Amino acid sequence: MVGQLTAMITHELNQPLTATLCNTRAAELMLQNASRPVIDEIREILADIRRDNQRASESIHRMRMLLRQRQLELNSLDLGELVGEVLQITSKEAVRRGVRIKAEQTAKSLPIRGDRVHLQQVLLNLILNGMDAMANTPESKRCLLIRTSENDQEVEVAVSDAGxxxxxxRLPxxxxxFATTKSDGLGLGxxxxxxxIEAHHGRIIAESNVNGGATFRFTLPNCAVLV
Ligand SMILES: Nc1ncnc2c1ncn2[C@@H]1O[C@H](COP(=O)(O)OP(=O)(O)OP(=O)(O)O)[C@@H](O)[C@H]1O
Ligand SMILES: [Mg+2]
Structure with missing residues (x-):
């Protein structure tokens, strides 16, 4: 994972760094010709440099956060409860974006062993992605469904959108x-x-829904036997 990420970030940072270099050279050339009315052009160049620089720093910042993550802190948790916590965090944002969130839980309790903060992060990203995907969906259909279920071996959370x-x-x-299609995304979520999820010995997959939109589901080992 880290090797792959390092290769990706090198690739990703090259573009803004090359753009910055080109712009700096252009500005230097213009300054040699000071008689031309160059102020506006130089101002545009500086704005470009600032934007590319910001992109590069954001990538570095997110990578640092990822690589510096503390060790997983595994505790006995209820996955249903965790879903409830994340829904509380996201409820205001959902209202702001005109998204209805529906939660369906088939089992009373979903016992797992996991790191609360890390798993909240996973769900948060799936929910935000789902909401992003529905930005152009008519408001009456802008619904995000979060369904939890279990069998003897596994508990599962599925997040479905109508985006x-x-x-x-793109699926594979x-x-x-960095596989982002968003102008303001980094593609790291x-x-x-x-x-x-894999550090929790679970799996995560993405699917297209038959009637449009996408579903992301992850499973984690069911720890009911340990309780
Ligand atoms: N629910 C979804 N429906 C359609 N496309 C999706 C969905 N979730 C993710 N994607 C696609 O996968 C890409 C990668 O998602 P990911 O969460 O890794 O990055 P991001 O949302 O672009 O940026 P960020 O780093 O801020 O999360 C998105 O840019 C989008 O193209
Ligand atoms: Mg995302």
Missing amino acids: QGIPLE RIFDP LSIAKWI
């Missing part, structure tokens, strides 16, 4: 770092989620 969906060719790479 734009995932094109078939959707958990890769899902790669971090996958890392966290």
Whole structure:
């Protein structure tokens, strides 16, 4: 994971750094020709440099957060309760975006062993992604469904949206770092989620819904036998 991330970040940072260099050279050339009315052009160049620089620092910041993450702190948790906590955190944002969130829980309790903060992070990213995906969905259909279930071996959380969906060719790479389609996204949310779920000995997958939109589901070992 870390090797792959390092390769990706090097690739990702190269672009803004090259752009910054080109812009700096252009500004230097213009300053040599001081007789031309260059102030406006230089101002534009500086804005470009600032934006590219910001992009590079954001990537570095997110990578630091990811790589510096503390060790997993495993505790006995109820996954249903954890879903409730994240729904509370996201409820205001959902109202702001006109998204209805529906939670369906089939089992009374969903006992797992996990790191509360890390798992909250996973769910938060799935919910925010689902809401992002529905930005252009008519408000009457802007609904996010969060369904929890269990069998003897596993507990599962599925987050389904009615958004734009995932094109078939993007599906196999959707958990890769920096696989973003958003102008303000870094494309790290899902790669971090996958890392966290696999560190919990679970699995996470993405699917397209038959009637449009996407479903992300993750499973974790069912710890009912240990309780
Ligand atoms: N529910 C969804 N429906 C459609 N596409 C999705 C959905 N969730 C993720 N994607 C696609 O996968 C990409 C990667 O998602 P990911 O969460 O890793 O990064 P991001 O949301 O772009 O940025 P961030 O690092 O802020 O999370 C998104 O840019 C989007 O194209
Ligand atoms: Mg995201």
